[in-house]
Amino acid sequence: MILSFFDQFTSPCLLGIPLILISMLFPTLLLPSPTSRWITNRLSALQLWLIHLTTKQLMLPLNKEGHKWALILVSLMALLLTTNLLGLLPYTFTPTTQLSMNMALAFPLWLATLLTGLRNQPTTSLGHLLPEGTPTPLIPALILIETTSLLIRPLALGVRLTANLTAGHLLIQLISTATTTLLPILPTLSALTTLILLLLTILEIAVAMIQAYVFVLLLSLYLQENI
């Protein structure tokens, strides 16, 4: 009985064909590429404005070398935002609840920032392992701590996204189960749980957007240190 609440996260399969690919490709339909026209439709205009806002925010703290990462970071942001928000529609499947997908996004990008730093400016990159002004006796311990913190970054990135979205979806399912079960028995309590469900849905929309932003922001921070 308890296990059935996690069944919403099983990767859907139809006749043996994994459908996660279609869930991941659906956002491409919602993000039309700009044409050669000057004035396009309202959807493109809105999205262009949002993308400009995001790009400016992300690229402000980066130097000129870092601006080469603009395309991948902003497209990652668009992917995560759309997949997270689409997952809040009824019956849909959120591919970002799968740890495999989030690790596949986090690990290579983090590794890329690390290797860029180690290749182009190895001294500065290694220098980040020791914060300025540490007292001398603490240096060995702090280097160990900073190395661990560095190596745990991809895991943290992936698990943060997975856990936030999974927990949100699970809460929604639990509270809606409570609402429907209580409806014939205690209608006033059921109304209260409906209110909680409404507030939770608003929270989940916010969480979906914030988690996407945090993922990309942290990657840009790791990039800042290394480029």
Add this chain to the structure above:
Amino acid sequence: GPLSERRLMDVRLRELPAWLATCDFSLQGLLGGVQKAWSSYYDKYINVKRGGPAGISMLLAGYCLLSYGWNYQHISKISFLVSV
């Protein structure tokens, strides 16, 4: 015009089997058909100067229905706590 060059919406119901016989069912043909269908939907409902929320909402509603169809097998088996 000739049957094979007409679009689906212009084909009469009794001509439908004949029209289907002239269709290209190779992978390229199917993908081309999907591409044409999407671009005609996009140009009619979304790619207009003063579009509203209707174009995208129809798309999202279709996606919800599709996901329901994919999950039906699984959903029909779940039985929640009923002994209260």
